[in-house]
Amino acid sequence: MTPLEFFLAGTMSAATVFLLAALGELVAEKSGMLNLGVEGMMAISAAVGFVVTYQTGSHLIGFIVAGAAGIGISMIFAIVSITFLANQVATGLAVGILGLGLSALIGKNYESFTVTAPASIQIPVLSDIPLVGPVLFQQNIVVYLTIVMAILISFCLNKTRLGLAIRACGENPKAAESLSYSVFKIRYGAVAFGGLMAGFAGAYASTIYTPLWADGMIAGRGWIAVALVVFGTWKTGRIFLGAYLFGMVSLGELVVQSFGLAVPSQLLTAMPFIVTIVVLAIISSDRARLRLHAPYSLGETYDGSEPQ
Amino acid sequence: MLLQFERRDTPSKTLVFATPFIAIAITIILSSIMLLIQGKSLLTTFFSFFIEPFESTYAISEVFLKFGPLLFIAQALAIGFRAKVWNIGAEGQMIMGAILASSVPVYFTDSDSVFLLPAMILLGAFGGLVWAAIPAFLRTRYNANEILVTLMLTSVALQILYYLLLGPWKDPMGFNFPQTVMFQDAALFPPIIFGFRLNYSLIIPIIFTIFVWIYMEKHFGGFKLTVGGLAPHAATYAGYSSNGAVWKSLLIAGMAAGIAGMSEVAGPIGQLQRSVTSGYGYSAIIVAYLGALHPIGIVFAAFFLSVIHIGGDYALVTADLPISSVHIFQGLLLVSYLASFTLVNYQFKPRKARIVEIESSLT
Structure with missing residues (x-):
């Protein structure tokens, strides 16, 4: 592979981590649930996914169990913020702290262990095309499935009754309930879906993208995923583009090294965070557009009464 | 729905006081289950957590060493949380305070001026202030x-810290460890008891607490902040500026965190190094909540969490408990607190009332 092919192929793989988590968060937020525990959900699933893959040798089982772990921890968030009506921001932070702690505990005896990443798919003929082939047609199956997921989620949210119900809960839960949708069930379901996707994102990060366990390996990627939903103004297509942009930024280190530039590595590590801040400020400054696209009741606790 | 709540006419004052204790009880039960799963002895672990921090003068002095920064940052964060300004980057503001304060002893290694420490306090406050002014x-x-x-700025601050410690500020005699020179005595706070x-x-932090208590309870400025958090529309209508609340909340927290960071390098650590914050910036969020965002409540909450931190250190040795246990305990504490706090504003809806309601909706 040429350096350029390597960089572009790496971008797709790095972007998949962001995209998986951001898609899950999108669905949760569309239903009105602002779950800030993504970082913690990813961390715990990364640990669980790694340990299970290491023990069983099967990435599939690793992914399934990691997804279940993601759902499990997202249910703590759901119970406290939906059933017990607690503030969503604070609950998300609490679940995040809990998830980070649990991930350290689960991965305690596996520090610096590695698993082998599964072989990538070689699509016949297409993968032999120069440049395009190695970048687009020699990826891991999860990369393709994630793209399929993005399309399905976009379709579901915009074209189906279920999507309409989810959006209604996020815009005006009281109205959704008067249309005999159960806000309770839909929000629980949306949060669980967010947990599942964060779980997959964590497992992808620890068993495929960098197949090794290190405490704190998620390193802020969950938070970037939360930011991506805002960048994408709650639209699947834009979130998709944003995830690929951030996949590219997070590989900046490789580019700089290959050009032999003397830039402190700390600056490059900080780059995705600096870019997030700048992009967030640019996108958010258009207040009208943000208000137009953000779910109207996002982050608001719903106790069945009229909104105050 | 299995559980349903209905809003109380007025929030229950009794439960505001009871909630932290309910949360602690739930956390202890959940932690016990987790400890049993890990095959640890409950007695040994809880002895380390709750008794050992009080067993010697040294242990008690260490509890108060943790108490200072936790109290300081939590008091400041609570002001913002009341106004619904979510500063969760106190960790980064603390790092920047520590960095700026450290610049004095790093560049004036030989000075023993009495102005060294005051200069460091000012620079520490300024570092945190700048880092909070950006958001x-x-x-x-x-x-x-x-x-x-x-949050993002915390990650950036961490990278600035690493850059300085691995590059320009690295102690040339430090065997390549990522840390600065040890600071001279003039750059350190004198110990209250010699040898500790x-x-x-x-x-x-204690003066700050008194100040915050007066400000929030007696002063109109505190009232404006609280109204802005509880009823933003009413606050705007009354002419209270929401931008003002954002600036005030963040700058106060930045300053507090910055000075707390300075107190670490000019106190127990005595130099700038990678683990300068000990996670105080995050723990303070839990302290602020557990203290019901009230200046007096926070004093008790900060003390409780300091005990947990020191107890966690002891449990590491005596009960062979992993470091992450303290984080898990804190996470559980906040989750249980938030769930229990519901009872302040809501009460369980009796089953009978629900059936009546359903019947009446059918007819």
């Missing part, structure tokens, strides 16, 4: 979400 500016000018910006690490920096 305040971006929020008020560009509408950028302060949760995300403060507890030092006079503890005075600052």
